[in-house]
Amino acid sequence: MIDTLDQRLLSAIQQGLPMSPRPYAELGAQIGLSESEVLARLTALKQDGLIKRLGVIVKHRQLGYRANAMVVWDIPDEQVQHIGQMISRLEFVNLCYRRPRHGATWPYNLFCMIHGKSKETVLQQLALLEQACHTQAFPKQVLFSRRCFKQRGAIYTKSEPATAHG
Amino acid sequence: MLTPLHKRLLNDYQRDFPLSPTPYQDIALELGVSEEDVIDAFVELDEQDVITRIGPVIPPNRIGVSTLAAIAVPETELEAVAQIISAYPEVNHNYEREHRFNLWFVVIAADAQHLAQVLADIEQQTGYPVMSLPLMEDYFIDLSFKLDLHDD
Numbered sequence: 397m398i399d400t401l402d403q404r405l406l407s408a409i410q411q412g413l414p415m416s417p418r419p420y421a422e423l424g425a426q427i428g429l430s431e432s433e434v435l436a437r438l439t440a441l442k443q444d445g446l447i448k449r450l451g452v453i454v455k456h457r458q459l460g461y462r463a464n465a466m467v468v469w470d471i472p473d474e475q476v477q478h479i480g481q482m483i484s485r486l487e488f489v490n491l492c493y494r495r496p497r498h499g500a501t502w503p504y505n506l507f508c509m510i511h512g513k514s515k516e517t518v519l520q521q522l523a524l525l526e527q528a529c530h531t532q533a534f535p536k537q538v539l540f541s542r543r544c545f546k547q548r549g550a551i552y553t554k555s556e557p558a559t560a561h562g
Numbered sequence: 563m564l565t566p567l568h569k570r571l572l573n574d575y576q577r578d579f580p581l582s583p584t585p586y587q588d589i590a591l592e593l594g595v596s597e598e599d600v601i602d603a604f605v606e607l608d609e610q611d612v613i614t615r616i617g618p619v620i621p622p623n624r625i626g627v628s629t630l631a632a633i634a635v636p637e638t639e640l641e642a643v644a645q646i647i648s649a650y651p652e653v654n655h656n657y658e659r660e661h662r663f664n665l666w667f668v669v670i671a672a673d674a675q676h677l678a679q680v681l682a683d684i685e686q687q688t689g690y691p692v693m694s695l696p697l698m699e700d701y702f703i704d705l706s707f708k709l710d711l712h713d714d
Contacts, residue, residue, distance in 0.1 A: 409618055410615075410618065412615030413579070415605050415608070415616070416601065420583060421583065445624070446620060446624050447620060448619045450578070451576040453576075453616070453617060454612065455611065458610075466659060466666070491702055492702050494698040494701070496695060507695075539660055540659065540660045543657070543658040545656040545665075546654070547654075547657075
């Protein structure tokens with residue numbers, strides 16, 4: 397478990413690293429930590445995997461990546477891990493998760509996300525994926541996004557920690 | 563407009579942002595520009611709304627709990643239902659998608675009990691059942707995203 401100071405540090409840095417010459421000192425001043433403590437704690441959080449990456453969080457839609465597909469498959473349980481690992485190695489895939497099936501209405505257990513500049517490019521990439529990972533035979537659905545009603549990235553508060561993507 | 567410096571900053575600093583007292587100075591040295599250039603360029607990217615922030619990405623379910631949830635709503639009610647769901651502070655993504663399950667959202671909470679309460683409350687407020695699909699396994703290692711920023 398992480399301690400209270402780490403939680404406060406994560407809450408503070410999730411508001412965005414200040415864009416000024418000594419940003420970690422500024423962050424520390426907000427929560428009562430020295431610059432060197434902030435740096436040591438962030439380094440440890442990264443090493444422990446509690447920070448998956450630290451850096452620029454881009455808005456794909458604003459950069460011309462307007463097509464976003466969530467692709468889901470129904471893969472036999474004994475194969476899902478192997479196929480999930482193969483899919484996650486493809487450069488154009490952003491996320492790849494196993495999730496539970498939900499009865500007959502939702503029999504899909506493997507999810508991946510593909511961002512592209514157009515639907516056509518996303519579908520071409522999906523065709524490459526299916527060929528490379530031998531998923532053609534499994535039932536699948538492609539859910540393109542339409543409207544974005546809310547996208548806040550993951551903002552944490554003390555009472556409300558958050559995640560990369562559920 | 564994105565300058566060559568903007569593009570380098572967008573593509574090369576999605577992960578391993580320098581953890582040193584002067585990260586912008588470190589980046590400036592790597593790219594052969596001044597610290598002021600780097601800071602100004604990041605401020606411009608922020609103003610142009612092409613970045614959310616400089617910050618951490620935290621893997622799902624390492625701190626607190628979360629789920630991906632979906633709901634099937636008639637087209638005519640979609641906007642109203644989406645607004646009800648977006649209003650929850652525990653909801654951080656909410657997208658319309660092309661499917662019978664046409665609204666997909668991520669719910670995050672400090673613990674499982676609070677997460678279940680939010681989902682039950684959304685069902686009550688909207689009048690539709692919520693399908694909750696919590697993460698079982700994450701196959702992805704690196705969440706950075708290689709951008710093709712050639713003008714086209």
